[in-house]
Amino acid sequence: MPTLVGWHVELEFTEEGQRTSAAAMVRLGDGSEMRAHGYAMRHPSDPEQLRVGEEIAGARALMDLASQMLQKAHSEIDEATGRHSYPISH
Template sequence: MMQTIVGWHVDLEFSEDEDTGKTKASCLVRLPDGTELRGHGRAKRHPDDMEQQRVGEEIAAARALNELCRNLMKKAGHEIEEATHIPAHIAM
């Protein structure tokens, strides 16, 4: 049986401009070592599309989380390189 020894919480915040159909998302994770990593994403509704706030939030959030993922992979790669003194190649 696996035991959970740590948990991470990701915060997502959105801002929207109803006039332009633009949605922005920002995400933040605080790691146990005190590091804060962030990601940002945007979505823009086509002027001919009907307004669907949730869809814009989902797209912007996915893009923000994708950036956060890349930042976390970079951090892990740097930590591996510091410990091993060998270039790290982490696949996504």
């Protein structure tokens, strides 16, 4: 089955002291872009593990992107059908 569309997701991380920040951006097939941020804080007594902070901050940014994408999709469904659509919770 051929690929019809691809999405491009970018994640960038910064670390300042005990705080790791992630900036996420997705470029969708319709040309629209969505951006989100996620953060992680390391407790002063925890060992320094940059990868763990990146994973947590990145996951939070991606969860925010996922939420925005669901909202966009449901808005498009509502506009096309004239009805209010409801996301299914998992």
